[in-house]
Amino acid sequence: SWRTEPVQEWGEEEEDGAIFGITLRREPAPPGSDSPDLSPAFGCVQYHTVKVRRLKAATLERLVSHLLDAEHREPDFIRVFFSMYRAFTSTALRVLFLPLLLFSPALPVVRLWLEEYSTDFQDPPQYQALRLLCSHLRHRLCFRRLLSTAEALLKRLQEQGSEHLSASLQRCKLGDGGEMSSKPDKHNFLDFPVRDVAEQLTRLDAELFVKVEPFHCLGCIWSQRDKKENRNLAPTVRATISQFNAVTNRVITSLLCPSSPSPCTSSPVLARVIEWWIAVAQECRQLKNFSSLKAILSALQSNAVYRLKRTWAAVSRESMTVFDHLCETFPDENCVLTNGEILVESFSCGVVPYLGTYLTVLTMLDTALTDTVEENLINFEKRRREYEILSQIRQLQAFCSHYSLSVNSDLTAWLQAHTLLTEQESYERSRDLEPPVDPCPSSPNSWSRRLLTPAWAPINSHFLPWLQSLPGSLHNVAEDFSMSSSSSPRLSSSSCCSSQPDLSSSSLALSPESSSSSSSSSLQSTCSPQAVLPLYNKQIADSCIIRVTVECVSNGNVYKSILLTSQDHTPQVIQRALEKHNMEDFRSSDFGLYQLLNHGRELHIPDNANVFYAMCTSANYDFVLRQRWRSHGKQFGSFSSPGARPRGRHVK
Numbered sequence: 001s002w003r004t005e006p007v008q009e010w011g012e013e014e015e016d017g018a019i020f021g022i023t024l025r026r027e028p029a030p031p032g033s034d035s036p037d038l039s040p041a042f043g044c045v046q047y048h049t050v051k052v053r054r055l056k057a058a059t060l061e062r063l064v065s066h067l068l069d070a071e072h073r074e075p076d077f078i079r080v081f082f083s084m085y086r087a088f089t090s091t092a093l094r095v096l097f098l099p100l101l102l103f104s105p106a107l108p109v110v111r112l113w114l115e116e117y118s119t120d121f122q123d124p125p126q127y128q129a130l131r132l133l134c135s136h137l138r139h140r141l142c143f144r145r146l147l148s149t150a151e152a153l154l155k156r157l158q159e160q161g162s163e164h165l166s167a168s169l170q171r172c173k174l175g176d177g178g179e180m181s182s183k184p185d186k187h188n189f190l191d192f193p194v195r196d197v198a199e200q201l202t203r204l205d206a207e208l209f210v211k212v213e214p215f216h217c218l219g220c221i222w223s224q225r226d227k228k229e230n231r232n233l234a235p236t237v238r239a240t241i242s243q244f245n246a247v248t249n250r251v252i253t254s255l256l257c258p259s260s261p262s263p264c265t266s267s268p269v270l271a272r273v274i275e276w277w278i279a280v281a282q283e284c285r286q287l288k289n290f291s292s293l294k295a296i297l298s299a300l301q302s303n304a305v306y307r308l309k310r311t312w313a314a315v316s317r318e319s320m321t322v323f324d325h326l327c328e329t330f331p332d333e334n335c336v337l338t339n340g341e342i343l344v345e346s347f348s349c350g351v352v353p354y355l356g357t358y359l360t361v362l363t364m365l366d367t368a369l370t371d372t373v374e375e376n377l378i379n380f381e382k383r384r385r386e387y388e389i390l391s392q393i394r395q396l397q398a399f400c401s402h403y404s405l406s407v408n409s410d411l412t413a414w415l416q417a418h419t420l421l422t423e424q425e426s427y428e429r430s431r432d433l434e435p436p437v438d439p440c441p442s443s444p445n446s447w448s449r450r451l452l453t454p455a456w457a458p459i460n461s462h463f464l465p466w467l468q469s470l471p472g473s474l475h476n477v478a479e480d481f482s483m484s485s486s487s488s489p490r491l492s493s494s495s496c497c498s499s500q501p502d503l504s505s506s507s508l509a510l511s512p513e514s515s516s517s518s519s520s521s522s523l524q525s526t527c528s529p530q531a532v533l534p535l536y537n538k539q540i541a542d543s544c545i546i547r548v549t550v551e552c553v554s555n556g557n558v559y560k561s562i563l564l565t566s567q568d569h570t571p572q573v574i575q576r577a578l579e580k581h582n583m584e585d586f587r588s589s590d591f592g593l594y595q596l597l598n599h600g601r602e603l604h605i606p607d608n609a610n611v612f613y614a615m616c617t618s619a620n621y622d623f624v625l626r627q628r629w630r631s632h633g634k635q636f637g638s639f640s641s642p643g644a645r646p647r648g649r650h651v652k
Helices: 060-067 077-088 093-102 106-116 128-137 141-174 194-209 235-256 267-286 290-300 309-313 317-334 340-346 355-368 380-402 409-416 423-433 446-451 461-468 512-518 523-527 570-580 628-634
Strands: 007-015 018-028 047-058 377-379 543-550 560-565 591-596 602-605 622-627 638-640
Touching: 007 047, 047 060, 047 380, 060 077, 077 106, 077 380, 106 141, 128 141, 194 235, 194 267, 194 290, 194 380, 194 409, 235 267, 235 290, 235 355, 235 409, 235 423, 267 290, 267 309, 267 317, 290 317, 355 380, 355 560, 377 380, 543 570, 560 570, 570 591, 570 622
Parallel strands: 543 622, 602 638
Antiparallel strands: 007 018, 018 047, 047 377, 543 560, 591 602, 591 622
């Protein structure tokens, strides 16, 4: 009602090449001749209804013309457009925009473009776009001040390019200079003060996070990184991920690779190492470095570490209390922009978030919302939602400037000098330290169950108000993660620990094609606040999100999220999964689709079944593609869905 809701969504208006969302807003009426002059003594306030239009979808040409329409464009439209245009067009913006510079309304737009989005012009060595802009600006006297800004930017970019080239040449002269080393530690790391360790981790994390290009975190960009032609895509995001994995590996190797391995490497000694890392994690929390905090917690929960039961039994009760508290509170505290207290505190101190949270949310948005709507209009409402997340990342980057941490060379060298262990190597070293008492336990104890809970937990309660403000509710969508194995240390370390965390370059691998089956749906169904979006592990409005991995392929055991509707049959789902895994050259007929159930069981989805109705809804919506010649040895514990079990949802 209007008494409680001053803003109401009223519907949509369609124009040639554009769709506008209509919002009715109740505002106090300004005093005027149309309303009687009421005395303030009566305490009466008159309201009137204001119609507000918001561009939700349009052609590219219409978006550009709306950009120059100062009278009708929304206050945030310019910033959203310049932040997101690369996500919906490959056309160079100068081709569309520079010819319009003859019109004076372009003046504030170009000024903002130069001042806040100068990276658009960073195309060395010629900087053709910026030179072309300067050439256009010289034709109008009213653009003299703007021309000065453009020429200053050109000079600055040229100087930065020269400095970068000189630095690269200097590194070549000095050699590779790789910071990873397998040399033995010169220090007993337990002598390092835990506060100093946390500060150096925070300094390293903050330096990398401020360099992250937020645009590269978008689902439509980050999902393409595994393709061969995109090996150098999103280098700043990859650098942050590499640092996260390096911290995790440093924790694991400090436990599994003691400087003097011998029988005297007893459980109490290793327990002291665990206590030391828990104390470092606590200091990271105090410094609001949620990236290293997450990395340390993930390492301590990895398979190779958590299985050291005698070692964990020797950990002090005080340290275990701190560890349990950190694991419990991390998801809520990491969401700094939805936690009012932490947000206020962040203005006076620094904060480094766990980037995986934002990669996850952006991936969820990219999976749930289509890129285009009916008549192939660009879904600009989707870009608004993504822009909100990118703005939060930029705000967090600004907070990092509040850190003032000095360099500790010895400590930094120790943090960056360690042996890289594969999953198998980690597990073998762990077995050397504590040989298994029962190699095949019938059931894990409570300790194992507690540590095996996914560190990439579902979106927590602090995200719910924000996610519910999006078009639909996304807060139950399970976060994607990778279980791929590679030469670098992984946070997940065995098949029995399938949901361990990973911020590797193979995680969160989604692509915009996931929504291709419904790309022709109307804007009302994909953008309106009343719309119900597909969720993971829940069927809503004849759709849901499932996760599919491919067994025994070179790209590892990576889950990809796919939109599943009530119209999708097995061949279409298999083909879409192969495309998401960059396996377009394989034939869908060569694979079978299996749903992974509890207790190691599987549900075979028949070749021509409607997957939406054949799947088991009481289990996780996790599927595996298996080549048919491999399926013959998988009969134990699996069954097909039709016949005696007409609906997979009744399987127990």
